[in-house]
Amino acid sequence: MDQIITCINCPVGCRMSVSLSDNGEFLSVTGNTCPRGAVYARQECTLPKRTITAVIPVEGCRMPLSVKTSAPIPKELIRDVMYVLGSLHIHTPVQAGQIIIPHVLETDADIVATRNLP
Amino acid sequence: MTDRNIDILVIGAGPAGLAAAIAAREAGIQSLLVVDREKEPGGILRQCIHNGFGLHRFKEELTGPEYAQRDIDRAAELGIQIECSTMVLSVSPERCVTCVSPVNGFQRIQAKAVILAMGCRERPRGALCTPGTRCAGIYSAGTAQRFVNLEGVMPGKKVVILGSGDIGLIMARRMTLQGAEVLACVEIMPYSSGLNRNIVQCLQDYNIPLLLSHTVTDIQGLHRLEGVTVSEVDQNRKPVAGTEKHFGCDTLLLSCGLIPENELSLGAGVILSAATSGAVVDETFETNIPGIFACGNVLHVHDLVDHVSAESYKAGISAASFVRNRHDDLSYFAVADGTGVRGTVPQKIHRNVDCPVNLMFRPTGVYRNCSAVVECGNTEVCRKKSVIYTPGEMALITLKPEDLRNLTGSTLTVRIERN
Numbered sequence: 287m288d289q290i291i292t293c294i295n296c297p298v299g300c301r302m303s304v305s306l307s308d309n310g311e312f313l314s315v316t317g318n319t320c321p322r323g324a325v326y327a328r329q330e331c332t333l334p335k336r337t338i339t340a341v342i343p344v345e346g347c348r349m350p351l352s353v354k355t356s357a358p359i360p361k362e363l364i365r366d367v368m369y370v371l372g373s374l375h376i377h378t379p380v381q382a383g384q385i386i387i388p389h390v391l392e393t394d395a396d397i398v399a400t401r402n403l404p
Numbered sequence: 405m406t407d408r409n410i411d412i413l414v415i416g417a418g419p420a421g422l423a424a425a426i427a428a429r430e431a432g433i434q435s436l437l438v439v440d441r442e443k444e445p446g447g448i449l450r451q452c453i454h455n456g457f458g459l460h461r462f463k464e465e466l467t468g469p470e471y472a473q474r475d476i477d478r479a480a481e482l483g484i485q486i487e488c489s490t491m492v493l494s495v496s497p498e499r500c501v502t503c504v505s506p507v508n509g510f511q512r513i514q515a516k517a518v519i520l521a522m523g524c525r526e527r528p529r530g531a532l533c534t535p536g537t538r539c540a541g542i543y544s545a546g547t548a549q550r551f552v553n554l555e556g557v558m559p560g561k562k563v564v565i566l567g568s569g570d571i572g573l574i575m576a577r578r579m580t581l582q583g584a585e586v587l588a589c590v591e592i593m594p595y596s597s598g599l600n601r602n603i604v605q606c607l608q609d610y611n612i613p614l615l616l617s618h619t620v621t622d623i624q625g626l627h628r629l630e631g632v633t634v635s636e637v638d639q640n641r642k643p644v645a646g647t648e649k650h651f652g653c654d655t656l657l658l659s660c661g662l663i664p665e666n667e668l669s670l671g672a673g674v675i676l677s678a679a680t681s682g683a684v685v686d687e688t689f690e691t692n693i694p695g696i697f698a699c700g701n702v703l704h705v706h707d708l709v710d711h712v713s714a715e716s717y718k719a720g721i722s723a724a725s726f727v728r729n730r731h732d733d734l735s736y737f738a739v740a741d742g743t744g745v746r747g748t749v750p751q752k753i754h755r756n757v758d759c760p761v762n763l764m765f766r767p768t769g770v771y772r773n774c775s776a777v778v779e780c781g782n783t784e785v786c787r788k789k790s791v792i793y794t795p796g797e798m799a800l801i802t803l804k805p806e807d808l809r810n811l812t813g814s815t816l817t818v819r820i821e822r823n
């Protein structure tokens with residue numbers, strides 16, 4: 287099984303062809319022009335991850351709170367994380383760096399505030 | 405009305421203004437004031453809640469507010485005075501600045517040096533000449549970003565984005581994650597000027613189509629936007645009849661380029677460059693008006709805030725040394741754009757410069773495996789190879805002081821040469 291992806295490491299944007307076994311294991315990559323491309327291709331085709339940032343409403347405050355995941359989370363969990371964030375009830379004050387949800391959806395990432403809301 | 409006398413006034417408390425102020429204070433300037441029209445310092449970074457800032461400068465990925473906070477904290481540590489909600493009305497060539505604020509009213513501030521760090525603004529609908537009705541629901545991408553990320557309101561539910569610059573791509577993802585449906589991102593050019601990373605992570609991740617060589621050719625809606633017509637364009641960017649597609653939507657976001665915000669600069673008599681729409685400066689970031697410096701996006705539009713900070717820090721040091729002992733050396737090299745190069749900054753360099761100078765420019769097209777070459781007449785001064793030069797990424801070549809010794813010519817030309 288082959289998958290075509292674009293490398294995101296630099297502006298060259300190599301088109302890479304990744305071979306995967308029938309059960310989704312990484313076999314090989316062609317089309318990359320540097321080692322960073324190979325590392326990205328393996329990660330992206332086996333367990334793609336993203337850092338998610340979002341804004342969430344804060345009770346009694348007009349300004350929303352900006353948050354992020356403290357580490358990249360599996361891409362397939364993005365929607366679920368957004369649902370979790372949408373059901374939160376947060377109160378001021380919040381400090382930048384404060385953990386809002388530890389280990390969100392049992393991942394190794396926390397939801398962390400990225401700004402102060404006094 | 406108050407009258408104040410200070411050493412350095414910085415206009416704008418975004419990443420450029422903060423870096424310049426920090427540099428000036430670290431260089432020993434005590435009498436220093438930063439003014440900003442917003443309620444809080446941080447500039448546009450406050451609304452850029454996505455991550456990816458600071459990789460060069462801090463070797464880690466920060467969100468915009470986190471990046472800004474580091475400079476705000478450093479400024480506080482140094483006791484730098486920042487006055488917010490303060491709108492500058494004018495800057496005179498003699499560096500007399502007038503401004504208003506709710507707290508201080510009308511003020512006249514006489515500064516020994518002024519640093520212009522006002523940033524840039526987005527190209528509006530009027531500048532795009534898009535036909536159609538003038539209904540509600542059409543915003544620049546940055547305005548929508550401010551609504552969502554700072555004001556906590558969504559501008560609409562069904563969205564089309566015109567232009568595939570990074571802000572448009574970032575907003576495609578933000579609108580999707582916050583619950584809207586993004587129907588398409590429409591780009592008139594055959595390529596996107598956005599980063600590959602953003603095309604993959606903001607569009608492909610959410611199955612948002614990127615329509616290259618397409619543009620919006622009609623806007624419908626009486627009061628609120630009801631839909632847009634999108635057509636394919638030929639190689640001359642003219643719409644092709646018969647290719648029209650209709651998208652029902654309530655929101656159109658425009659991400660069609662940034663323009664340095666230079667009204668104050670013009671009032672002060674600062675000469676602007678046609679290529680950058682920012683001031684013409686020398687390697688110390690001083691404009692043609694002695695003691696007025698410019699840095700950050702008001703000077704030329706950057707892709708990375710890390711570069712804004714580095715450039716502005718140098719401008720702050722220059723302003724500090726101007727205040728202490730102004731240099732009267734007026735012997736310059738002119739810097740000119742050659743083949744494949746546009747908007748080189750700085751536009752002039754002192755002949756006896758004693759520290760390295762970064763020449764920053766935009767390639768005019770995509771050049772693979774090419775070199776950027778700096779020449780003085782027929783003498784090659786400096787050369788830098790790159791796997792790729794693209795218009796979407798500012799290129800940089802560093803001149804060492806010794807490169808510039810013993811040159812007889814008066815113009816340094818930057819060009820791109822195929823290997």
